[in-house]
Amino acid sequence: MSAVLDDMDSRPGSTTSLLRTVIGLYLRDAGGWIAGRDMVSLMEALGTSATVTRTALGRLRKKDVVRQENRDGVAGFTLTAGAAAMLARGDRRIFTPRSMSDSDPWCLVSFSIPETEREKRHQLRRRLHWIGCGTVAAGLWICPDTLRGEVEEILVDLDLRDMATVFVTRTPMVGGSLRDAAAKWWDLDVVAGLHRDFIDFIHGQGAAVPLPDDGVEASASSFATYVQCIDRWRVIPYLDPGLPGSFLPDDWPGAEGTALFSRIVDAYAGPSAEYVRSTLGVAVP
Missing domain, CATH: 3.30.70 (Alpha-Beta Plaits)
Incomplete structure (x- = not known):
């Protein structure tokens, strides 16, 4: 049995969850290895102390997500093979949210x-x-x-x-309506709540989501905004199956949440990567 599972038990915003998000976004693109001191620097931009970050790294080592590897006398971390496969699955989910049509199988x-x-x-x-x-x-x-x-x-x-x-x-043939059936098969209230919490979190950031032509500078602030938004979002595309509209209530918030997420990626992915590149001294796409 695989020792590495998609760990959705970490509370969004917690140190362990934010660290997983940083690792998922940047460790592979940084050449597969990040010095421990640089990981601490990135987490400090998220308001996490070096001591707390090292404790969280220890937890992820026990979960077989990362392993310690020294290079040229510098202590650092690389992904395990199982974690690399897990993160590849996560990329497909997080950045390509699902959306079914009525004719899909x-x-x-x-x-x-x-x-x-x-x-x-x-x-x-x-x-x-x-x-x-x-x-x-x-x-x-x-x-x-x-x-x-x-x-x-x-x-x-x-x-x-x-x-x-x-x-x-x-499409399954049910005795009542498809919406009633879907409400029994999935806990749609929980999924809708996740979307609404994400929307509220983003709006609570004030001017944190600019219009596409506003431009965002590479900085610790833009990095922190992007990582925190991804961290809040990443559980949603796992639990949300992307059901057709005929299966969903009229006030379903999924489209709004997905559109807001896409806007954040368009505005912040580049500047955040630039900040990571400047911190690590490596080319991060």
């Missing part, structure tokens, strides 16, 4: 796992939930067909592939 996952494997059954349900699957019944889960590859990876990783059957289907 669905994936159904049916499984029957004996009580002797109850821990694997628990892990399967947990991981299906964290990639945005909905629960039709205890042993029957549903998700957009675009997630089928990740479902297969989870089943193989947990050594449960021979205990599950995966179906590809058209």
